[in-house]
Amino acid sequence: MNKLTVDVAVIGTGTAGLSAYRAARAQGKRTVLIESGPYGTTCARVGCMPSKLLIAASEAAHMVHAAAGFGVHAGQVRIDGQEVMARVRRERDRFVGFVLEGVDNIPDQDKIIGHARFLGPHLLQVDDHTSIDVSRVVIATGSRPYLPEELRGVGPGVIVSDQVFDWTDLPESVAVIGTGVIGLELGQALHRLGVRVSIFARGGSVAQISDPEVLHVAARVLGSELDLRFQHKVVSARQDGAEVLLTTRDGAGAERSERFQYVLVSAGRTPNVDNIGIETTGLELDAKGIPVFDPLTMQCGTSAIFIAGDANNERPLLPEAADHGKIAGDNAGRYPNVHPGLRRTPLAIAFTEPQVATLGASYRELCTGGSHKFAVGKASFENQGRSRVMLQNHGLLRVYGEYGSGLFLGAEMIGPRAENLSHTLAWACQARMTVAQMLEMPFYHPVIEEGMRTALRDLAAELEKGAPAQSKAPDCTPGV
Numbered sequence: 359m360n361k362l363t364v365d366v367a368v369i370g371t372g373t374a375g376l377s378a379y380r381a382a383r384a385q386g387k388r389t390v391l392i393e394s395g396p397y398g399t400t401c402a403r404v405g406c407m408p409s410k411l412l413i414a415a416s417e418a419a420h421m422v423h424a425a426a427g428f429g430v431h432a433g434q435v436r437i438d439g440q441e442v443m444a445r446v447r448r449e450r451d452r453f454v455g456f457v458l459e460g461v462d463n464i465p466d467q468d469k470i471i472g473h474a475r476f477l478g479p480h481l482l483q484v485d486d487h488t489s490i491d492v493s494r495v496v497i498a499t500g501s502r503p504y505l506p507e508e509l510r511g512v513g514p515g516v517i518v519s520d521q522v523f524d525w526t527d528l529p530e531s532v533a534v535i536g537t538g539v540i541g542l543e544l545g546q547a548l549h550r551l552g553v554r555v556s557i558f559a560r561g562g563s564v565a566q567i568s569d570p571e572v573l574h575v576a577a578r579v580l581g582s583e584l585d586l587r588f589q590h591k592v593v594s595a596r597q598d599g600a601e602v603l604l605t606t607r608d609g610a611g612a613e614r615s616e617r618f619q620y621v622l623v624s625a626g627r628t629p630n631v632d633n634i635g636i637e638t639t640g641l642e643l644d645a646k647g648i649p650v651f652d653p654l655t656m657q658c659g660t661s662a663i664f665i666a667g668d669a670n671n672e673r674p675l676l677p678e679a680a681d682h683g684k685i686a687g688d689n690a691g692r693y694p695n696v697h698p699g700l701r702r703t704p705l706a707i708a709f710t711e712p713q714v715a716t717l718g719a720s721y722r723e724l725c726t727g728g729s730h731k732f733a734v735g736k737a738s739f740e741n742q743g744r745s746r747v748m749l750q751n752h753g754l755l756r757v758y759g760e761y762g763s764g765l766f767l768g769a770e771m772i773g774p775r776a777e778n779l780s781h782t783l784a785w786a787c788q789a790r791m792t793v794a795q796m797l798e799m800p801f802y803h804p805v806i807e808e809g810m811r812t813a814l815r816d817l818a819a820e821l822e823k824g825a826p827a828q829s830k831a832p833d834c835t836p837g838v
């Protein structure tokens with residue numbers, strides 16, 4: 359057994375781990391990075407990048423169909439599944455290559471290969487080859503797809519998102535389980551690429567939306583294109599030759615069995631903290647077994663252990679993993695003099711079409727406590743000028759503001775170019791602008807942002823009225 363003594367050990371070489379390593383090294387600390395899987399990060403290998411590549415191909419196919427609405431007829435569309443998947447994999451490999459170059463530049467003595475687990479708060483073991491005495495640890499172990507009991511051990515037809523990006527051709531049919539971000543992004547992309555897709559939701563949720571009005575519009579707009587089946591539970595799945603026989607039960611109790619080439623399970627992700635000997639650290643754990651930590655410092659209690667990225671499940675998104683990692687690594691280097699790091703206004707975007715975006719305080723968070731203490735403004739994209747010009751006039755934007763101060767609090771939306779609108783709004787939120795100040799900003803014509811201005815004007819009018827004397831308890835329970 360090799361024995362090492364280091365200042366900081368970072369477990370996991372994903373986005374959070376790499377960022378933590380750099381930050382701890384910047385504090386002049388002897389730091390090692392431990393990795394049990396392939397280098398390259400989840401984002402580049404099986405996450406953000408390959409999924410957006412598949413979506414880009416599907417958008418190209420969709421644009422050809424949509425052109426007819428403008429009187430432009432492109433003729434018969436032919437989708438070559440092998441070419442589609444070859445580009446996805448080729449470009450994915452290019453992105454992974456950039457990460458690998460960065461990893462190559464890390465000195466060999468700082469990189470340890472193997473599965474790390476705690477034997478105590480200051481002792482790690484990597485596989486059965488290395489034991490590390492360590493002053494401070496950053497847990498950056500990421501997450502893995504969650505597989506519900508009824509879908510375990512079925513056979514090769516039941517897959518998770520990781521496997522999609524290794525396909526060499528598009529399949530004939532896919533049942534998607536879950537209407538979260540992964541299910542909707544991949545389900546819509548595959549549908550637009552000519553795959554027969556059915557998407558099953560055990561409840562009524564759509565991506566990360568918590569506002570019931572936005573949820574309602576999102577379910578309608580996405581449901582008008584996709585075979586979206588809400589309130590459908592998986593009863594069983596059985597591999598039958600090259601197909602999976604999937605049995606589901608709808609809200610009325612009726613069962614139906616159908617055959618699909620693949621069942622793609624996108625039912626959430628589980629943080630990788632259950633297999634690292636966390637129980638030997640003495641840390642306080644929450645109900646999900648994740649160490650209780652401070653989201654400003656990433657410190658677990660008052661210990662010398664920090665947790666970053668998907669592993670802490672706070673906001674399991676790429677930009678957050680990078681920020682978490684920087685804060686955790688920096689504070690591991692500084693320990694015990696930890697500092698709060700830069701946390702930004704929450705922002706999440708689902709790359710469906712129309713896109714779904716949420717930022718700032720969510721409707722659900724604002725409802726916590728049960729009283730309606732915030733004003734809501736809204737704008738539909740149905741008749742919004744620029745959206746109609748582009749034949750993308752679907753969706754709804756709802757914006758929230760604080761009575762009294764007039765501060766802009768957050769927004770939820772489904773609509774055209776939501777990725778851009780949500781950035782503008784998130785910047786205003788982080789700058790702590792009031793709704794009145796936002797309306798003083800320039801708006802060109804004709805642009806989608808004019809729809810945002812309509813919502814903000816509506817919000818300003820609601821704020822002007824003042825808080826209702828009798829606070830109305832809003833419906834804060836969108837189909838969970």
Ligand SMILES: Cc1cc2nc3c(=O)[nH]c(=O)nc-3n(C[C@H](O)[C@H](O)[C@H](O)COP(=O)(O)OP(=O)(O)OC[C@H]3O[C@@H](n4cnc5c(N)ncnc54)[C@H](O)[C@@H]3O)c2cc1C
Nearest residue numbers: 370372373374394395400405406474500667668674675676
């Ligand atoms: C399909 C998909 C699409 C996504 N799209 C987006 C998007 O568009 N935008 C966005 O912001 N986010 C997106 N995400 C989320 C984003 O990819 C993740 O939030 C981010 O990659 C998490 O980074 P991380 O560093 O926490 O984890 P990872 O990159 O997963 O790194 C964790 C590393 O730890 C290693 N490890 C685990 N346990 C151990 C151990 N015991 N010992 C040693 N090593 C260990 C793992 O092998 C892994 O390499 C997507 C995710 C998926 C799955």
Ligand SMILES: NC(=O)c1ccc[n+]([C@@H]2O[C@H](COP(=O)([O-])OP(=O)(O)OC[C@H]3O[C@@H](n4cnc5c(N)ncnc54)[C@H](O)[C@@H]3O)[C@@H](O)[C@H]2O)c1
Nearest residue numbers: 506536537538539540541560624625626627674707708709
């Ligand atoms: N564009 C992006 O930023 C992006 C894209 C993809 C993934 N991600 C990240 O990856 C995370 C994981 O994505 P996801 O879509 O797997 O999770 P999710 O949490 O977004 O959605 C999970 C879905 O599965 C359903 N579900 C949960 N348990 C189930 C069960 N037992 N049976 C059937 N359905 C069940 C839920 O109701 C929900 O619809 C996201 O939360 C997000 O942080 C982000």
